[in-house]
Amino acid sequence: MAKIGVFICHCGENIGAKIDCNKLAATVGEHPGVAVSVEYKYFCSDPGQESVKKAIRDNNLTGVVVAACSPRMHEATFRKACAEAGLNPYMCEIANIREQCSWVHTDVDMATQKAADITRSMVEKVKRNNKLQPIEVPVTRRALVIGGGIAGIQAALDIANAGQEVVLVEREPSLGGHMAQLSETFPTLDCSQCIMTPRMVEAAQHPKIRLLTYAEIVHVDGYIGNFKVKVKMKARYVDMDSCTGCGDCITKCPQKKIESEFDCSIGMRTAIYTPFAQSVPNKPVIDKANCTYFKNGKCKICMRSCQINAINFDMQDEFIDLEVGAIVVATGFQVQNNAVYGEYGYGKYPDVITGLQFERLASASGPTSGKILRPSDGKEPETIVFIQCAGSRDPSKGVRYCSKICCMYTAKHAMLYAHKVHDGKSHVFYMDIRAAGKGYDEFTRRAIEEDEASYVRGRVSKVWQKMNKLMVRGVDTLLGKPVVIAADMVVLATAMVSQPDAKEFAKTIGIGYDEYGFFNEAHLKLRPVESSTAGIFLAGACQSPKDIPDSVAQASASASKVLALFSKQKLEREPVVASNNESTCAGCWGCVLACPYNAIEKKDILDRSGKVIKRVASVNPGLCQGCGTCVTFCRSNSLDLAGFTEKQIFAEVMGL
């Protein structure tokens, strides 16, 4: 016999003002199977919960209905209270009489009647609830970190230093990401390479980190605690084990005029190359598209120059299968292609460059050994114009958002320029200076006050060449006057955008992304490092434009989430999952296709001799998210969802 307790909450005035709770308690109390029906001002309060627990114990209740706010608010609260009183938590249901009743109605009589209907319908459901047990899934204690920029490296090191295994996958030949390209870093002006390289080496040598460079993620399957990942190791044509990184091959390669990606095309590289001198691992790869042998079938000079025969032109891409329990995505960003700004002359005038190119010029290890020189004639510029928001905050041509770092790095560039070229003059066109952060505003003030950068508030409308100069026409909105500056170099503070393949990549691994291709967090405020897929976390600029401190902080936060996950042997999951009646399943596989989480597999039913007698659908409870899509699809009604079974729903509907 069902003994259901009904607890009607006033929610202060929220429900109490529109619903006659006494009358409701009396009405519902007469419904068959209801043993207790009481009302109270706030059932979610401590005394409220205590009274629920007491009623469960005193009356040996078999089920509980709390008529209150939305289940999103307090289902967990009351289920926990029930469990504490010895009742299976899944025997507790919420009848929503606030959002669905008191808040939307004015007539007390009618609202009370509707509340009675809603509550009775829930009573009918609870009578058919089953005692569910949480599902336990094992956890593979190995993390995959995708992207070897500063964010990925930080996350990998944090996890590895806590004693857990990490696989770090980077698609370029070396670790480092953008930070390796930077000269000095705001707000402290310490040398980027100097603080980055030790991290890269530490990650590569860490006994708990397996580093896979020149590698890409092909496929991700599985679920939290149990992901299966396929990684493609792109053929390097250089044997990683035997190569000593001596670099003989690089010096001999006849292809010397390939624009270096790392130097943003200001420098050149060979076809067999490492992206930069401090590359980790310091072992070259052959760029197939530019290699003479791969183009013409003749050359192999590098192979002959290698003393230890580490070069192998027959190498093929290889595939590695990984099993991991958690994934940290740290795939970073790209800078926007400034060719969209024809009026700034990027791509047309060689001395109009991007901020990242400026970093390479200013970097001691860059193509000019840290001297600021014009790409066109190698002369030192006397005047530089910096244009901020070249792409950011520009809905018409660029992106709507603020890239967050450009104000800071432009100030840094002006300072570096002042330090390197003592009588150089810099002008900065800006819209606003956004320098919120520890030591940030002080930093930009220093650029203006100590290093005498002249800041002009306004936009640039055109850049054109006149003799040896770049003429920059803009407007000074504070003076309300047009200005024209003759410059030797123009630096564009290009917008930070998502990786070009970000959306495709997000689909491959199964996470969400926003309109710009930045990956979505589960909750912007409360769960900023989790993706919406359980077990996949985000770090760094792949989520939104970020500077190094923020990227590192988020990476450590992701690592702590991973470690929290790995602190358990098994994971507990809500048992709201689908299951299939194998005897009625027609094996049409519609559900297999329909399931958005790939949770349904095809299963063979064998007779004793091992012959297939029937093929049916089988739900993997570890993967199932309880969305119910399959249940609605199945024509033979073979699938059912625990906690929302057909019987329960039917009773609920019939109870109305």
Add this chain to the structure above:
Amino acid sequence: MTIQETYKTRAKELLSSGRVKMVVGYKAGSTPDRRRPHFIRTPEEADRLILDSACIANLSGYLITEGLLSDEKSVGIFLKPDGVRSLNILAAESQLNIEQIVVLGFDVNNNEITALKGEKAEDFSTLIESLKEHVPQTPGNPLLERIEAMNAKERFAFWEAEFSRCIKCYACRQACPMCYCRRCIVDCNQPQWVNTSSHTLGNFEWNIVRAFHLSGRCVGCGNCDRACPVNIPLRLINAKMAHEVLGAFDHFAGMSQTQEPVLASFKKDDSETFIL
């Protein structure tokens, strides 16, 4: 040689060469204008085979008779284009291995019978594609035209009257090659979603559920409304559904053995945000 004779010879060849273990065709029925299925296992039995313009039933449903194909041997079957389409759906829904099926294709138009070239389902794909391209924009069926012209209320009244005659014999379901579930939703009584008694509500529930289950799957063969003992024009509801599905999803049922079921497939980059 008449088409019937040509195909008789072909059926005999298929059987005597051991290429197929059985040919499913037509033989004389209870009245001169009726045909009934003929399951031919020996060349001699093929003599009773009839192929004429009265052979309109879609035989594909017999292929999924329990155990028929489990020995992996092949079966030959007489099919019109609608039958080939339903064969494709059965394959797409994993109900049979289409490699085991040898099609003896023919068509009937205006009481004229013609032979169709090909023996594998895919040999008919160009024909099926042209059928999709030539789906008439207007119903062409006078009753359907009448229904289309009705307003929602009249239409409801029309179907209410039609369904009120339904005796829940489930002959429509038995005749339809797409209704292959081992347990139909109407046979499920825990809970009893569809009322079994023949009152209007239950009848509505049943016929509408069936129409839903056939959306994007019905090939319009007419097995159902020929089977209906009280002559409810069942094919028309399904035809309407097929029309909607074609318009909304560009889905024409039974195009190929790999066609994904329209109600179970989705594109991840579909702009329709309601999907997930």
